[in-house]
Amino acid sequence: MDAGRVNLLGLQPRDLTAQVEQWGGKPFRAKQLLRWVHQRGVGEFSAMSDLAKDFRQQLDARCDIAAPCVVTEQRSSDGTRKWLFDVGNNNAVETVFIPEDDRGTLCISSQAGCTVACPFCSTGYQGFNRNLSTAEIIGQLWHVRRVLDADRGTARLGEGAAEIDPTRVVSNVVMMGMGEPLLNYDQVVGALRLMLDDNAYGLSRRRVTVSTSGVVPMMDRLSQDCPVALAVSLHAPNDALRDRLVPLNKKYPLAELLDACNRYLEFAPRDFVTFEYVMLDGVNDTDDNARELIRVARQVKCKLNLIPFNPFPQSGLKRSSAARVKAFAQRLMDAGVIVTVRKTRGDDIDAACGQLAGDVKDRTRLKERRVRQGDIAIPIVEMRA
Numbered sequence: 001m002d003a004g005r006v007n008l009l010g011l012q013p014r015d016l017t018a019q020v021e022q023w024g025g026k027p028f029r030a031k032q033l034l035r036w037v038h039q040r041g042v043g044e045f046s047a048m049s050d051l052a053k054d055f056r057q058q059l060d061a062r063c064d065i066a067a068p069c070v071v072t073e074q075r076s077s078d079g080t081r082k083w084l085f086d087v088g089n090n091n092a093v094e095t096v097f098i099p100e101d102d103r104g105t106l107c108i109s110s111q112a113g114c115t116v117a118c119p120f121c122s123t124g125y126q127g128f129n130r131n132l133s134t135a136e137i138i139g140q141l142w143h144v145r146r147v148l149d150a151d152r153g154t155a156r157l158g159e160g161a162a163e164i165d166p167t168r169v170v171s172n173v174v175m176m177g178m179g180e181p182l183l184n185y186d187q188v189v190g191a192l193r194l195m196l197d198d199n200a201y202g203l204s205r206r207r208v209t210v211s212t213s214g215v216v217p218m219m220d221r222l223s224q225d226c227p228v229a230l231a232v233s234l235h236a237p238n239d240a241l242r243d244r245l246v247p248l249n250k251k252y253p254l255a256e257l258l259d260a261c262n263r264y265l266e267f268a269p270r271d272f273v274t275f276e277y278v279m280l281d282g283v284n285d286t287d288d289n290a291r292e293l294i295r296v297a298r299q300v301k302c303k304l305n306l307i308p309f310n311p312f313p314q315s316g317l318k319r320s321s322a323a324r325v326k327a328f329a330q331r332l333m334d335a336g337v338i339v340t341v342r343k344t345r346g347d348d349i350d351a352a353c354g355q356l357a358g359d360v361k362d363r364t365r366l367k368e369r370r371v372r373q374g375d376i377a378i379p380i381v382e383m384r385a
């Protein structure tokens with residue numbers, strides 16, 4: 001894309017209005033444009049039939065509607081789909097669509113790589129490459145919506161939506177792909193606002209979830225700027241273990257994190273935080289860990305989501321056995337904690353939470369390694385809206 005050109009995908013409604021006015025257009029044109037681009041997923045100005053022809057020509061000369069380019073698309077036999085998007089400099093990010101009985105959830109990336117470097121996460125292993133722009137974040141949703149619309153071959157959102165099968169549309173978004181969303185705050189909030197805007201994607205705040213490893217000051221800011229559902233990657237019930245598993249804990253230890261969760265809940269669209277807890281054999285899955293976790297869970301109104309670990313070679317970690325997960329979950333439930341265990345699906349395509357890779361060049365080798373390992377699965381996001 002030409003440097004002087006404007007990518008409309010990343011513009012906030014307010015900025016789009018200002019831009020259109022600067023070009024001599026009426027403010028309502030910005031609203032029309034927003035609907036064409038995001039709500040109807042149109043990528044060509046020439047197709048925007050209710051805009052004057054000379055305005056369309058002006059747009060053509062000055063603007064683009066540019067999502068990141070798709071490198072690969074894969075489809076699991078169970079309907080789970082994954083896209084790898086090129087974001088330049090041999091970096092790529094992944095986006096996963098998970099159809100379920102009553103909804104369709106899109107898992108979106110916020111950064112190429114991640115600085116937090118959790119030892120159980122392959123995104124953490126690859127280091128940090130760069131923050132995605134709002135256009136690159138929202139572009140993942142824009143692209144997938146277009147694909148799903150085209151596949152259905154039916155009316156788009158707003159036109160006979162009642163007849164549309166809810167599992168064939170993006171009804172929920174989770175910021176659980178690559179990267180730490182709250183370390184790319186401004187660009188992520190820009191994308192969240194578009195997700196919620198009635199003239200763009202019109203998603204309910206309850207159906208948009210930010211997952212964070214615990215960037216405390218940004219949790220406070222999010223509660224004020226754009227409160228959406230919150231998931232917190234807990235993974236350990238005490239500071240000593242969490243310092244190792246989620247190194248950001250050294251900066252924002254558990255007590256501060258739990259306080260931040262409670263502050264967030266005062267403004268959140270849901271009355272609980274989802275705690276994510278990846279089950280690592282012999283590391284954080286003992287009965288003692290369960291006892292400590294019960295104490296933690298009692299301090300915040302929460303639901304606990306136990307995630308079977310998706311292994312990858314460099315981690316040196318192992319998934320807890322199904323029996324251990326069950327026993328661990330039972331202890332927590334017996335203590336009154338609400339627990340879900342994340343289902344795994346899509347093991348015939350190479351994608352999983354925490355296994356998302358970003359280097360296009362490395363991609364083939366990485367894939368070979370994982371296929372050989374034969375333990376690939378996409379966790380299903382269990383949160384109910």
Ligand code: SAH
Nearest residue numbers: 121176179180211212213233276310353354
């Ligand atoms: N950085 C954010 C969001 C992206 S990670 C965060 O950490 O919350 C999304 C979720 O996948 C987190 O709960 C993360 O802990 C989990 N995850 C990471 N690696 C995983 C792995 N190898 N197996 C299972 N879950 C993993």
Ligand code: SF4
Nearest residue numbers: 114116118121124213
């Ligand atoms: Fe980053 Fe989240 Fe992976 Fe940790 S789990 S390295 S915070 S993407």
